[in-house]
Amino acid sequence: MDRLVNSIEQKLMPFANKIGTQRHMMAIRKGIVATMPLTIVGSFFTIFLNFPIPSVAAMIEPYLAILDIPFRYTVGILALYATFGIASQLAKSYKVDSLTAGILSVMAFLVTAAPPLRVFDNVDGVIDAGRYINIANLGAASLFGAIVTALISVEIYRIFIEKNITIKMPDGVPPEVTNSFMALIPGGAILVLFWVIRHMIGFDINGFLSNLLMPFKDVLAGNSLFGGLLTVFLICFFWVLGIHGPAIMGPVIRPFWELSIAENMEAFADGASATAMPNIFTEQFLQWFIWIGGAGTTLALVVFFMFSKSKYLKSLGRLSFLPGLFNINEPMIFGAPIVMNPLLGIPFIVAPLVTTTLSYFLTVSGLIPMMVARYGFTIPAPIAAWMSTDWSIGAAILVIVNFLISMAIYYPFFKVFEKQQLAREAAELEAEEKAKKEQAASLQGATSN
Numbered sequence: 001m002d003r004l005v006n007s008i009e010q011k012l013m014p015f016a017n018k019i020g021t022q023r024h025m026m027a028i029r030k031g032i033v034a035t036m037p038l039t040i041v042g043s044f045f046t047i048f049l050n051f052p053i054p055s056v057a058a059m060i061e062p063y064l065a066i067l068d069i070p071f072r073y074t075v076g077i078l079a080l081y082a083t084f085g086i087a088s089q090l091a092k093s094y095k096v097d098s099l100t101a102g103i104l105s106v107m108a109f110l111v112t113a114a115p116p117l118r119v120f121d122n123v124d125g126v127i128d129a130g131r132y133i134n135i136a137n138l139g140a141a142s143l144f145g146a147i148v149t150a151l152i153s154v155e156i157y158r159i160f161i162e163k164n165i166t167i168k169m170p171d172g173v174p175p176e177v178t179n180s181f182m183a184l185i186p187g188g189a190i191l192v193l194f195w196v197i198r199h200m201i202g203f204d205i206n207g208f209l210s211n212l213l214m215p216f217k218d219v220l221a222g223n224s225l226f227g228g229l230l231t232v233f234l235i236c237f238f239w240v241l242g243i244h245g246p247a248i249m250g251p252v253i254r255p256f257w258e259l260s261i262a263e264n265m266e267a268f269a270d271g272a273s274a275t276a277m278p279n280i281f282t283e284q285f286l287q288w289f290i291w292i293g294g295a296g297t298t299l300a301l302v303v304f305f306m307f308s309k310s311k312y313l314k315s316l317g318r319l320s321f322l323p324g325l326f327n328i329n330e331p332m333i334f335g336a337p338i339v340m341n342p343l344l345g346i347p348f349i350v351a352p353l354v355t356t357t358l359s360y361f362l363t364v365s366g367l368i369p370m371m372v373a374r375y376g377f378t379i380p381a382p383i384a385a386w387m388s389t390d391w392s393i394g395a396a397i398l399v400i401v402n403f404l405i406s407m408a409i410y411y412p413f414f415k416v417f418e419k420q421q422l423a424r425e426a427a428e429l430e431a432e433e434k435a436k437k438e439q440a441a442s443l444q445g446a447t448s449n
Helices: 002-020 023-033 036-049 054-072 075-094 098-113 140-162 175-182 184-200 205-220 225-240 245-269 283-290 299-306 311-325 330-335 342-364 381-388 393-448
Strands: 117-119 130-132
Touching: 023 075, 023 140, 023 330, 036 054, 036 075, 036 330, 054 075, 075 098, 075 140, 098 140, 098 175, 098 184, 140 184, 140 205, 175 184, 225 283, 225 342, 245 283, 283 342, 283 381, 283 393, 299 311, 299 330, 299 342, 299 393, 311 330, 311 393, 342 393, 381 393
Parallel strands: none
Antiparallel strands: 117 130
C-alpha cells in the first residue's frame, strides 16, 4: 500500500498540481467550495422532503410546501451562487474588482440560463400577471453554464480594464463609485454578447451539451455491461468537472430507466421471479448498489474523513456523514472538493466502475435478484436494496461488499490528499505563530523605547 501511495505522489501529483494550480481551475474550485454552507443546509431539508419512514412522511406531508422553500433557495439555485463565487475568485487572481466581476457574471448567467416568462392574465388562486423566472434553471443542472459564463464574463471585464476601455472618473471620487463607472462599458459588452448568443442566435449551452450526448442513447441504458459502465463513467466524469451528472444525462437516460423499472414491476406483478426480470440497469440498480452515499460512492470517503488527522477533513467528514447516509453527497463533492480535483476524481470514477462490474456479474449469475420496486433515493442503501429486490438479504450484503471495495480504492488517494492537507494546515499554523511572535516582538520593542 505504501508503494502505491508513493507512486501516486511521484507520478500523479506533478500532473495533478499543474492542473490544480491553473488560474481558471482554482477559480472554479474555490467558487464552488464557497457554496458549501448552502449545500449542507439544503441537504438536511432534502432528507425531510423525501423521508424514508412512511409514518413520519405522512406527518410531514402537510408541511412539504414550506419545507421545500429552504431547499429551493440553497441547493435549488446553486448555479447562481456558484457563478458569483467563481467570477469573484477569478477576478481576484487578475487583481481586478471582484465584486463588480461577480455581479456582471451573475447578469450574464441569468440572461443565458433564465429568460423571463411573461404571464398576461391573472389566474385566480394560481398566478398573477407579470414576469417570472423559473428557478429550476438556476440549479445544479445549469452549473456548466454558470462556469462558462463566469469565466468568459471575467475575461471580457479584465480585457476592458487592462486596455483602459472604460469611463474614467476624476481623482478623489470614492473607489466604489469609480469601479461602478468603470464597469459600464464592459458590462454593456457582456450583456449584449450573451443576449445575442442566447436570444438572437438561440444557442443554449446546457441544451447543446444534452444534444451532444443524444447519439449515445442506444448504449447508455439497457442490459449490456458496456452501456452500464459508460453511463456510470459519464455521470461521475461530469461531476468531477463540476457539472451535475444526472441532470446532464437525465434527459437521455431517464426515459429508458423509467421504462425499464416499469417493465420489471409489471413482470414481477405477473408472478415472475425477481431473478428473471427483463432489465438489469435500472436507475434503482445504480442508486442502491453503486451510489452508496451518492454518486462516486462517496460515503467511503466520508468515513475516512471522519477519522482523519486533518482538522478540516475531520470536520467535513462529520458534517457530511448524516447527509451521506441518506445518499446526499453535495457537501462532500463541493467541500473536499472532488470537483476539479484529479486526486480524488480518479477514485470517484474508478470505484463505481469496479462495483458496477461486480454487481452486474452477480446479477447475471442469478445470485442477486433484479430491481422490482421503486423507492425514494434517501433510504440508506442496504435497506433500500433489500426492499427493492423482493427482500433479498444477498442484495443488502452486496451493498456492504461494494462499500468495502470502494473504501479500499479510495484509501491510497485519501492518504495522499490527507498528507497534503496536513502540510497545508501545518504551514498555516506556522505562519500564524510567526505572525504572533513578530507582533509580540514589535510590542516589546515599542515598550522598551
